[in-house]
Amino acid sequence: MPNPHAIKPAGGGVFARLSDLFWRRPGVLLLTLLLPPVLWLGVIYIGSLVALLAQSFFSIDEFSGLIKYELTFKTYLELLRPANLDILVRTVSMAAMVTLAAAVIAFPIAYYAARYATGKWKVIFYLGVMLPLWSSYLVKVYAWKLILAKEGILNWIVEKLHLSWALDGILAMPVIGGNSLSVSYIGTFLVFLYVWLPFMILPMQASLERVPLSFLEASSDLGAKPAQTFWAVVFPLALPGMIAGSIFTFSLTLGDYIIPQIVGSSRLFIGQAVYSHQGTAGNIPLAAAFTVVPIIIMAFYLWFAKRKGAFDAI
Amino acid sequence: MRSSQDYRAPFALKIAAVLGLLFMHLPILLIFVYAFTTEDKTYQWPPPGFTLKWFEVTWNRPDVWEALRLSVKVSAISTVIALVLGTLCAAAVSRSKFFGRETISLLVILPIALPGIITGIALRSAFNIADIPFSVWTIVLGHATFCVVVVYNNAVARFRRSSASLIEASMDLGANGFQTFRYVVLPNIATALLAGGMLAFALSFDEVIVTTFTAGQQTTLPIWMLEELVRPRQRPVTNVVAMVVVLVTFLPILAAYYLTRDGDHVAGDGK
Amino acid sequence: MISAVTFENVSQHFGSVKAVDQLNLQIDEGEFFAMLGPSGSGKTTCLRLIAGFQKPTAGKISIFGEAVQDVPPYRRNVNTVFQDYALFPHLTVAENVAYALKIKKVNKTTRQKESEKALEMVRLGGYGKRRPSELSGGQRQRVALARALINKPKVLLLDEPLGALDLKLREEMQGELKTLQQSLGITFVFVTHDQSEAFSMADRVAVFNEGKIAQLGTPEHIYHRPNDLFVASFVGSSNVLDRDQLNVIGVTGEAASLRPEAIQLNEGGDKNATVISKNFLGSSIKVVVEMDFGQLSALVDHARGDSIVVGDNVNVAWDKEALHVMSGTDA
Numbered sequence: 001m002p003n004p005h006a007i008k009p010a011g012g013g014v015f016a017r018l019s020d021l022f023w024r025r026p027g028v029l030l031l032t033l034l035l036p037p038v039l040w041l042g043v044i045y046i047g048s049l050v051a052l053l054a055q056s057f058f059s060i061d062e063f064s065g066l067i068k069y070e071l072t073f074k075t076y077l078e079l080l081r082p083a084n085l086d087i088l089v090r091t092v093s094m095a096a097m098v099t100l101a102a103a104v105i106a107f108p109i110a111y112y113a114a115r116y117a118t119g120k121w122k123v124i125f126y127l128g129v130m131l132p133l134w135s136s137y138l139v140k141v142y143a144w145k146l147i148l149a150k151e152g153i154l155n156w157i158v159e160k161l162h163l164s165w166a167l168d169g170i171l172a173m174p175v176i177g178g179n180s181l182s183v184s185y186i187g188t189f190l191v192f193l194y195v196w197l198p199f200m201i202l203p204m205q206a207s208l209e210r211v212p213l214s215f216l217e218a219s220s221d222l223g224a225k226p227a228q229t230f231w232a233v234v235f236p237l238a239l240p241g242m243i244a245g246s247i248f249t250f251s252l253t254l255g256d257y258i259i260p261q262i263v264g265s266s267r268l269f270i271g272q273a274v275y276s277h278q279g280t281a282g283n284i285p286l287a288a289a290f291t292v293v294p295i296i297i298m299a300f301y302l303w304f305a306k307r308k309g310a311f312d313a314i
Numbered sequence: 315m316r317s318s319q320d321y322r323a324p325f326a327l328k329i330a331a332v333l334g335l336l337f338m339h340l341p342i343l344l345i346f347v348y349a350f351t352t353e354d355k356t357y358q359w360p361p362p363g364f365t366l367k368w369f370e371v372t373w374n375r376p377d378v379w380e381a382l383r384l385s386v387k388v389s390a391i392s393t394v395i396a397l398v399l400g401t402l403c404a405a406a407v408s409r410s411k412f413f414g415r416e417t418i419s420l421l422v423i424l425p426i427a428l429p430g431i432i433t434g435i436a437l438r439s440a441f442n443i444a445d446i447p448f449s450v451w452t453i454v455l456g457h458a459t460f461c462v463v464v465v466y467n468n469a470v471a472r473f474r475r476s477s478a479s480l481i482e483a484s485m486d487l488g489a490n491g492f493q494t495f496r497y498v499v500l501p502n503i504a505t506a507l508l509a510g511g512m513l514a515f516a517l518s519f520d521e522v523i524v525t526t527f528t529a530g531q532q533t534t535l536p537i538w539m540l541e542e543l544v545r546p547r548q549r550p551v552t553n554v555v556a557m558v559v560v561l562v563t564f565l566p567i568l569a570a571y572y573l574t575r576d577g578d579h580v581a582g583d584g585k
Numbered sequence: 586m587i588s589a590v591t592f593e594n595v596s597q598h599f600g601s602v603k604a605v606d607q608l609n610l611q612i613d614e615g616e617f618f619a620m621l622g623p624s625g626s627g628k629t630t631c632l633r634l635i636a637g638f639q640k641p642t643a644g645k646i647s648i649f650g651e652a653v654q655d656v657p658p659y660r661r662n663v664n665t666v667f668q669d670y671a672l673f674p675h676l677t678v679a680e681n682v683a684y685a686l687k688i689k690k691v692n693k694t695t696r697q698k699e700s701e702k703a704l705e706m707v708r709l710g711g712y713g714k715r716r717p718s719e720l721s722g723g724q725r726q727r728v729a730l731a732r733a734l735i736n737k738p739k740v741l742l743l744d745e746p747l748g749a750l751d752l753k754l755r756e757e758m759q760g761e762l763k764t765l766q767q768s769l770g771i772t773f774v775f776v777t778h779d780q781s782e783a784f785s786m787a788d789r790v791a792v793f794n795e796g797k798i799a800q801l802g803t804p805e806h807i808y809h810r811p812n813d814l815f816v817a818s819f820v821g822s823s824n825v826l827d828r829d830q831l832n833v834i835g836v837t838g839e840a841a842s843l844r845p846e847a848i849q850l851n852e853g854g855d856k857n858a859t860v861i862s863k864n865f866l867g868s869s870i871k872v873v874v875e876m877d878f879g880q881l882s883a884l885v886d887h888a889r890g891d892s893i894v895v896g897d898n899v900n901v902a903w904d905k906e907a908l909h910v911m912s913g914t915d916a
Binding site: 008011015016018019020022023026029030033034036037038040041042044045046047048049051052055105106108109111112113116125126127128129130131132134135136137138139140141142143144145146147149151152153156194197198247251252254255256257258261262271274275278284287288291294295298302 | 327328330331334335337338339341342344345348356357358359360395398399400402403405406409410418421422424425427428429430431432433435436437438439440443455458459462485488490491492513516517520522523536539540543544552556559560563564567568571
Binding site for chain 3: 476477479480482483484485486487488489490493497498501502
C-alpha cells in the first residue's frame with residue numbers, strides 16, 4: 001500500500017526550515033557557503049594588501065622620520081635610485097636564472113616520471129618529489145649552510161678530487177664569485193634552486209602526464225625523428241606545466257629574504273630591502289613600494305600563464 | 315626504433331632523472347649525519363666522531379619545547395580554520411557555475427602565489443593600523459590564510475570525482491540539506507579533507523616568512539631555527555632539531571599521499 | 586480520479602534554452618508511463634521537475650493534486666532510480682537500501698529487516714553486506730530499484746534505467762520492471778531514448794521534441810498513427826512520403842508514413858519497382874526498392890526475402906489503411 005500522502009509536511013526546527021530555504025533559493029545557499037571564506041580572504045587578506053599598497057603613495061619625512069599622509073609618487077621615484085634599482089635588477093635576474101635552471105633540471109625527472117616510471121618507480125618518483133617539496137624550508141636552507149661551509153662537505157669533496165683550483169677560479173670571477181661559496185651569488189643561486197626545484201617538477205609532470213602516448217606515436221609515424229618529436233610535440237604540450245611551475249619558482253625567489261641573508265653576499269635582494277625598510281628603518285612607504293614590484297611582475301606573469309592555460313596544470 | 319623509444323627510456327634521460335632525485339635528497343640526508351657529530355663549534359666534514367648525547371641535551375632544552383608547543387598550537391588552530399573555509403569554498407565552487415567562481419579560485423590561490431613577504435608585511439601593517447597586539451591569533455590569521463588553498467585543492471578534486479547525483483539521490487530519499495551533508499557529503503570527502511588538513515598542518519608548522527611579521531616576540535619552532543641559522547649559538551642542538559623536524563613532517567606527507575591515492579578504496583574495500 | 590502527476594503550462598528555461606516549453610501533461614495513477622525522445626528534447630528535465638531537483642521557471646506541477654513547485658525533493662513522496670544508479674559508495678548495499686529509513690529514524694532492526702525484504706524483491710537476497718563497487722551493472726541497477734522502492738513512493742521515476750546494461754540483461758529487466766510495477770501498483774514514470782524499450786513496457790508514451798510533447802498515446806497508436814514527421818521518423822524507421830510523392834500515387838495530403846513491414850513484395854503482378862539493396866537483419870530482411878516516386882524500405886520474412894536478388898523487378902503493394910496520412914508536417 002503506498003503512503004497516503006504525496007507530500008510530507010514541512011519539518012519544524014531551524015535546520016529543516018533552512019534546508020527548505022536553500023532549496024527554494026540556491027543563491028542563498030551559495031552566499032552562505034561563500035560568506036566566511038570571502039570575508040576572511042577578501043576582506044581581511046585583500047584589505048591588508050590594499051592598505052599596504054595605499055601606503056606606498058605616502059612618503060616619509062626626512063627630518064622627523066614620520067610618515068606624511070599625503071598622496072605622492074615620491075616614494076616610487078626613490079625606487080629608481082641606482083642603489084634601489086640595483087636591488088630590483090639583482091632580484092629579478094636571480095629569479096629568472098633560478099627558474100631557467102629549475103626547468104632544465106626538472107624536465108628529465110618530470111618526463112621520466114610521467115612517461116616511463118611504472119608501479120613501484122612511479123611511487124618512488126612521486127614521493128621523491130613530494131617529500132623534499134614539503135620538508136621544512138629552513139631545514140633545507142640549513143642543510144646548504146652545512147654543505148657550503150668552508151669546512152663542509154663540498155670543499156672536502158673538491159679537495160679530495162684535487163679540483164680546488166677550479167673552484168678558486170670560479171670564485172675569482174667578478175659578480176658571481178666571492179670569498180667562499182657560502183658568501184657568493186653561486187651559493188645563493190644553488191640554495192634557491194634546491195629549495196624551489198620540486199615546485200617546478202610537479203606541475204611539469206602533471207602536464208606531461210596528459211600528453212597521450214598516441215601523440216608521440218602519431219608524430220614518429222609521420223616521420224619525425226625523436227628530437228623533432230620532442231620540440232614539435234612534447235615541449236609545447238609540457239609548456240603549460242613549465243609556466244605553472246615557473247610561477248612558483250619565480251614568485252618564491254622574488255619574495256624570499258631569508259636565503260640571501262643566510263647564504264650570499266651582503267648585497268640586498270627585494271625581500272631583504274622590504275624587511276629592513278619596514279623594520280629598523282620604519283620606512284613603511286618605501287617597503288610598500290618595493291613590494292609593488294613583485295606584485296606587478298607576478299600579476300603580468302599570472303595573466304600570461306592564464307592565457308597559456310597553465311592554471312590547469314597546477 | 316619506434317617501439318624501443320616508446321617503452322624504454324633513453325639512458326641519458328634515466329641518468330639525469332636519477333641524478334635530479336639524488337640532488338633533492340642528499341642534502342636532507344646530510345642533516346641526519348650531522349645530528350650525531352661530536353663536533354660542536356664548526357660544520358666540519360667528515361665528522362670527527364659520532365655521539366648520541368646531543369639528543370639528550372636537546373630533550374632537556376625548555377626553549378625548544380616552548381617553541382614546539384607554540385608551533386603545534388598555531389598549526390592546529392590554523393588547520394581547523396583552513397578546513398572550514400577551504401571546504402566551504404570548494405563546495406560553493408563545485409556546486410554551481412556562478413558568476414565569479416574564477417575570482418574565488420584566484421582569491422584562494424593568491425596568498426601562496428604572492429611572495430610570502432608581501433602577505434607578512436601587509437598583515438603586519440594592518441595590525442599596526444588596527445592597533446592589534448601580537449598574539450597566537452595574529453600568527454594564526456596569517457597561517458590560516460595561506461593554508462586554505464591546500465584544503466580547497468584537495469576538496470575540489472574530490473568533489474569533482476564524486477558523482478553529483480549522490481546528493482540528489484540523498485535528497486530524493488528524504489534527507490534534507492544538512493542530513494545529506496552529514497550522511498553523504500562528509501563521508502565521501504572525509505579522506506580528502508584529512509589529507510588536506512595534514513598538508514595544511516605541515517605547511518603551517520614549517521612557515522617562517524609570514525610568521526616573522528606576525529609573531530612579535532613569540533618564538534615558533536621555525537623562528538627558533540631561523541635565529542640559530544642567522545647567529546649559530548648551539549649548532550648540535552640545531553642539528554638535532556632539524557633532523558626531528560624532517561622526520562615529523564615526513565609522516566603527515568606520507569599519510570596524506572596514501573589517503574588521497576586510496577581515497578576510493580578506503581571506503582570501498584570490504585573484502 | 587486524481588491524476589498522479591499533472592503539468593500545467595510548465596516551462597523550464599536555462600538562460601535562452603527552453604528545455605521545457607509550456608508543457609501540459611497528465612499521468613494517471615498506477616500507470617506505466619514513458620517519456621521518449623532524443624537527447625535534449627526535455628524528457629529528463631521533466632523527470633527532474635517531478636523529483637524536485639529543479640524548480641520550474643513557470644507553470645504548476647502537482648503530484649496527486651498537491652502543488653509541488655515549492656516543495657523540496659526530500660518532502661516529496663516520489664523516488665528516483667538514477668541513470669548512473671547513484672549508489673552511495675561509502676555504504677554497504679543494505680545500508681544503501683535502508684538509507685531512507687535511517688533518515689526517517691526507523692530503528693536498526695526494522696531497517697535491516699526491511700532492506701533484506703526489499704533486496705529479496707529484486708532477487709538480491711543475501712547481498713546486503715557487499716559494497717556497491719563489488720556488484721555488476723545489473724545488480725547495481727536492482728539495488729537502486731530496491732532503494733527507491735523501500736519508502737513505497739507514490740510515484741517512481743526511472744531515468745534511462747536500462748541504458749547502461751547490455752542487450753540481453755536489458756530485455757530481462759524490461760519484463761521484470763513491468764511485473765514489479767503491476768504487482769506494486771505504483772505509478773512508474775521512465776525516461777528513455779529507446780523506442781523499443783518504451784513500447785515494450787509503457788501503458789502510454791509521450792514523445793518529446795524540443796521541449797514539447799509531439800505526441801501522447803498508447804504505443805500502438807503512436808507506432809501506427811504518428812502525428813507528424815518527427816514522430817514518424819523517430820519511432821522506428823518509417824518510410825515518409827511528402828506531398829509530391831503522395832500526388833504520384835494519387836493520395837492528397839501533406840505527408841504520410843508507411844511502415845516497412847506493411848509493404849508487400851509480390852513476385853507476380855505489375856512489376857512497378859526495382860530492388861536496389863538487401864540487408865540481412867536476423868529474423869527479417871530489409872529490402873530497399875526504387876519506385877517511380879522514390880525509394881521505399883520494406884521488411885520481409887525469410888520465406889519471401891531469401892529468394893530476392895538485387896536488380897530484380899518486383900511488384901510493390903500495401904494495404905490502403907497502412908498508409909497513414911498525417912494532419913500536417915509540424916503538428
